[in-house]
Amino acid sequence: MTFEIDRRNLLQMLGLAAVSGSVLSQATIAFAADTDNVTIGWPSDVPSWDPNLRFVPDAQPLFKMVFDQPLDQSPDLKLIGNLITKWELKPDGMTMPFEIRSDVKFHNGDPMTMEDFKYTFVDRIKSGLKLDIANSWRTLTDIEILSPTSGVMKFSAPTPTAPQWLAFLGSYLVPKKYIESVGPEEFAKKPVGTGPYKLVDYQMNSRIVLERNDAYFGTKPKIKRVTIDIIKDPSARTAAIQSGQVDLTVNIPVREAERLGKTEGLTAEINPFTRLILLQMRNDKGFTDMAVRLAAHHAIDKAALSKAFYGGAAVPLSVPATPGTPGYLPDYKFAYDPELSKKLLADAGYTADKPATFTLAATNGQFPSDFDIARALVQMWQKVGLKVELQQIEYSKYFELNRGGQLPEATLYSFDNATGDPEIFSGYLMNPKMPFGAWKGPEIGDKILKLFVEPVYEKRIAGYKAVAQEAVETGANIPILQSVQTLVRKKSLNYVKYGNAWVLGSTMSWS
Amino acid sequence: MRMFATIAKLLVKRVLTAIPILLLVSALLFCILRILPVDPAAMSLPPNATVQEVEAMRTEMGLNLPLYQQYGIWLNKLFHGDIGRSIHFRQNVTSLIGSTLPATVELALIAMVVATVFGLAGGLFLFYVRGTRAEAVMDFISILLLSLPEFLWSLFLLLIFGVFFEVLPFTGRLSPGFERPVVTGFLLLDSLITGKLSTFFNALEHMILPCLALGIALSPSLMRVLRSSLLDAYQDDYIQQARLRGLSEKRILIRHGLKNAILPTLSLMGVQFGFLFGGTLLVEIIYSYPGMGNLMVDAIRNADLPIIQGAGLTYCIAVLVISIVVDSLYLILNPKLRVR
Numbered sequence: 133m134t135f136e137i138d139r140r141n142l143l144q145m146l147g148l149a150a151v152s153g154s155v156l157s158q159a160t161i162a163f164a165a166d167t168d169n170v171t172i173g174w175p176s177d178v179p180s181w182d183p184n185l186r187f188v189p190d191a192q193p194l195f196k197m198v199f200d201q202p203l204d205q206s207p208d209l210k211l212i213g214n215l216i217t218k219w220e221l222k223p224d225g226m227t228m229p230f231e232i233r234s235d236v237k238f239h240n241g242d243p244m245t246m247e248d249f250k251y252t253f254v255d256r257i258k259s260g261l262k263l264d265i266a267n268s269w270r271t272l273t274d275i276e277i278l279s280p281t282s283g284v285m286k287f288s289a290p291t292p293t294a295p296q297w298l299a300f301l302g303s304y305l306v307p308k309k310y311i312e313s314v315g316p317e318e319f320a321k322k323p324v325g326t327g328p329y330k331l332v333d334y335q336m337n338s339r340i341v342l343e344r345n346d347a348y349f350g351t352k353p354k355i356k357r358v359t360i361d362i363i364k365d366p367s368a369r370t371a372a373i374q375s376g377q378v379d380l381t382v383n384i385p386v387r388e389a390e391r392l393g394k395t396e397g398l399t400a401e402i403n404p405f406t407r408l409i410l411l412q413m414r415n416d417k418g419f420t421d422m423a424v425r426l427a428a429h430h431a432i433d434k435a436a437l438s439k440a441f442y443g444g445a446a447v448p449l450s451v452p453a454t455p456g457t458p459g460y461l462p463d464y465k466f467a468y469d470p471e472l473s474k475k476l477l478a479d480a481g482y483t484a485d486k487p488a489t490f491t492l493a494a495t496n497g498q499f500p501s502d503f504d505i506a507r508a509l510v511q512m513w514q515k516v517g518l519k520v521e522l523q524q525i526e527y528s529k530y531f532e533l534n535r536g537g538q539l540p541e542a543t544l545y546s547f548d549n550a551t552g553d554p555e556i557f558s559g560y561l562m563n564p565k566m567p568f569g570a571w572k573g574p575e576i577g578d579k580i581l582k583l584f585v586e587p588v589y590e591k592r593i594a595g596y597k598a599v600a601q602e603a604v605e606t607g608a609n610i611p612i613l614q615s616v617q618t619l620v621r622k623k624s625l626n627y628v629k630y631g632n633a634w635v636l637g638s639t640m641s642w643s
Numbered sequence: 644m645r646m647f648a649t650i651a652k653l654l655v656k657r658v659l660t661a662i663p664i665l666l667l668v669s670a671l672l673f674c675i676l677r678i679l680p681v682d683p684a685a686m687s688l689p690p691n692a693t694v695q696e697v698e699a700m701r702t703e704m705g706l707n708l709p710l711y712q713q714y715g716i717w718l719n720k721l722f723h724g725d726i727g728r729s730i731h732f733r734q735n736v737t738s739l740i741g742s743t744l745p746a747t748v749e750l751a752l753i754a755m756v757v758a759t760v761f762g763l764a765g766g767l768f769l770f771y772v773r774g775t776r777a778e779a780v781m782d783f784i785s786i787l788l789l790s791l792p793e794f795l796w797s798l799f800l801l802l803i804f805g806v807f808f809e810v811l812p813f814t815g816r817l818s819p820g821f822e823r824p825v826v827t828g829f830l831l832l833d834s835l836i837t838g839k840l841s842t843f844f845n846a847l848e849h850m851i852l853p854c855l856a857l858g859i860a861l862s863p864s865l866m867r868v869l870r871s872s873l874l875d876a877y878q879d880d881y882i883q884q885a886r887l888r889g890l891s892e893k894r895i896l897i898r899h900g901l902k903n904a905i906l907p908t909l910s911l912m913g914v915q916f917g918f919l920f921g922g923t924l925l926v927e928i929i930y931s932y933p934g935m936g937n938l939m940v941d942a943i944r945n946a947d948l949p950i951i952q953g954a955g956l957t958y959c960i961a962v963l964v965i966s967i968v969v970d971s972l973y974l975i976l977n978p979k980l981r982v983r
Contacts, residue, residue, distance in 0.1 A: 171819050267692055336739075361814045
């Protein structure tokens with residue numbers, strides 16, 4: 133046992149005694165200014181360090197620093213090779229031959245092999261472990277190993293989005309040999325990946341410390357040590373970046389980001405990304421009449437909502453897809469026209485004495501300004517003669533209410549899709565067999581179900597574009613805004629901006 | 644000897660009383676959480692799980708059984724040390740609570756010390772300046788302190804000392820670059836055990852703001868109770884007799900007044916410590932403190948019923964333990980109770 137009493141300790145003691153702490157804080161700030169290190173203030177933690185275990189969109193950038201995905205995405209969201217170098221989904225969508233790199237090593241020095249692929253995506257799932265990736269890869273029956281670097285994924289049904297899922301939620305390669313020797317619990321405590329950083333310290337709900345993997349097969353990160361402070365409270369994140377306790381933070385209120393952007397030494401961004409804010413619609417109850425659904429949509433001033441709650445940075449949407457993604461329709465606009473709303477309601481026989489009524493459900497705090505947007509929607513609808521009751525729900529109850537058919541006519545909802553693929557936007561949101569969307573109408577539903585097994589990419593994308601437009605024009609879906617991520621950083625800290633809001637320490641550098 | 648025997652008797656009695664209380668609390672917790680319109684089976688699966696998969700999970704979790712049977716199974720597991728498995732984290736709840744509890748206990752204990760120091764000093768001062776203009780000022784301050792909840796104090800202190808003066812850290816338990824020793828989970832203790840004094844002081848530095856936030860919010864009630872207890876004590880004859888014996892006012896206050904007036908304050912401290920445990924929820928979130936409050940907020944957000952049940956029981960046990968400790972202290976400090 134050694135006692136480290138030095139001048140610094142003595143100064144700390146004095147500082148504590150005086151409760152000034154000025155001497156102590158110098159140490160913290162001095163560390164933050166070190167160009168080998170970066171400290172990020174992140175709003176949420178990983179649910180576990182087993183990356184296959186749970187689908188949590190906000191945890192993906194954290195996983196991506198320790199683990200690798202078979203495929204990756206470029207900043208503009210194009211699919212690119214990573215652990216897999218070549219892949220080709222066959223025209224029937226039932227098989228996908230692929231080749232892997234031969235120069236990848238796990239953090240413990242073990243080489244990455246095809247066995248690891250088979251283990252991660254087939255054997256581990258079949259072993260009965262409760263892994264969320266079991267649901268995304270339920271059509272994957274086997275990975276046939278052809279050589280040490282090539283194999284074939286075999287599906288029980290056409291799986292047109294298999295390549296996209298190889299770069300999406302939970303699809304991270306894990307080490308077979310290591311997990312089998314230490315067990316899944318120990319693996320979650322001491323994770324071993326192939327990623328650009330190694331996990332060196334982790335304290336749940338507080339701090340993640342990562343150290344550069346000098347044996348990384350890809351571009352080596354410039355920053356040697358990345359510290360991620362889990363700061364769940366937005367005010368505390370704002371304070372942390374303002375005081376210099378972190379070098380970069382995300383998801384603080386828009387007004388705070390704008391204010392901090394004017395502070396010396398800091399820069400702020402409000403970045404739209406692949407998350408939709410939309411209304412999930414029912415096709416019954418108060419929304420049986422299409423005229424009411426369309427009147428509700430025409431009454432929404434999306435630009436005003438964006439300006440009021442997101443500093444005008446959130447892009448108003450007319451289809452359930454974000455700009456730049458394959459399913460987006462840049463030339464299609466659904467008009468904001470309150471007069472048309474009134475006309476539609478009047479033509480349908482609704483009057484001031486006999487107004488159309490429905491309930492809107494919204495979360496409070498699930499995404500920035502959610503309940504405020506809901507309140508603004510109610511006011512906009514009141515102006516055209518729609519009588520709306522606002523009901524607050526917990527996000528954790530959304531799926532349960534939807535499964536039980538208990539959601540009200542409209543629900544304000546936020547839906548994340550880092551891949552940008554339209555199957556995971558329109559497809560998931562309106563597939564009547566999935567729990568995401570409340571719309572169960574067969575006209576749209578049947579078309580979506582066919583697209584789920586359409587293996588030809590161009591045909592699939594065209595199909596989704598058509599069905600997205602049809603959904604909006606029949607009131608099956610009301611897209612509102614593209615969500616934004618606020619990001620504040622020290623001016624001298626550079627990072628690469630991704631269209632899906634990934635913030636990766638491996639892309640950062642100091643100038 | 645007699646004192647220890649009395650305390651031992653009390654301990655046995657209180658532990659025996661605690662058993663039905665714990666059973667009742669566990670039953671209440673279990674029933675209330677089951678009544679909530681939340682489906683643990685659905686929550687434990689990814690959103691794209693099918694209805695059939697949810698049903699299968701419901702059967703596997705025993706949720707299709709009558710409530711009393713579910714409670715029986717849960718209680719049986721509890722007696723075998725198994726509180727359940729977290730829905731969100733998919734980890735053993737016992738290990739999750741075990742890894743977060745020390746941080747909360749450490750925080751609550753130091754916050755209690757802060758509250759006690761402020762409360763006793765403030766109470767003595769309030770009493771000392773009774774009848775003067777300073778009493779009115781102190782009264783106003785104590786009401787002001789009392790009217791702000793812990794989380795507002797947290798934000799206020801964070802802005803003042805963390806952002807405006809930039810003199811104290813406010814995220815986590817240690818600054819980046821400090822190695823975290825892991826022996827007992829109590830960071831202050833662990834850093835001392837491993838001889839890492841710089842870590843000890845850094846951890847202490849990180850505790851100043853959350854402990855102040857918790858302590859300041861609790862201290863006014865201690866101040867006020869101590870002041871009124873002292874006022875009551877000063878009506879008793881022994882104070883007059885002490886004066887007649889020529890003792891100084893200061894000596895009377897410390898040796899006689901405070902000794903008798905401290906008992907109701909001690910009772911209140913016991914109750915307050917229970918509240919303090921609950922009060923850590925938001926304070927831990929604001930200061931990114933990795934304790935049980937932070938875990939509980941996660942559990943509530945994710946409707947993670949096994950953690951809520953486990954944490955609820957832990958809070959209950961903590962309150963019971965504290966009340967036993969306070970009762971024992973009461974016996975030590977008050978000889979009259981030992982006679983009874």
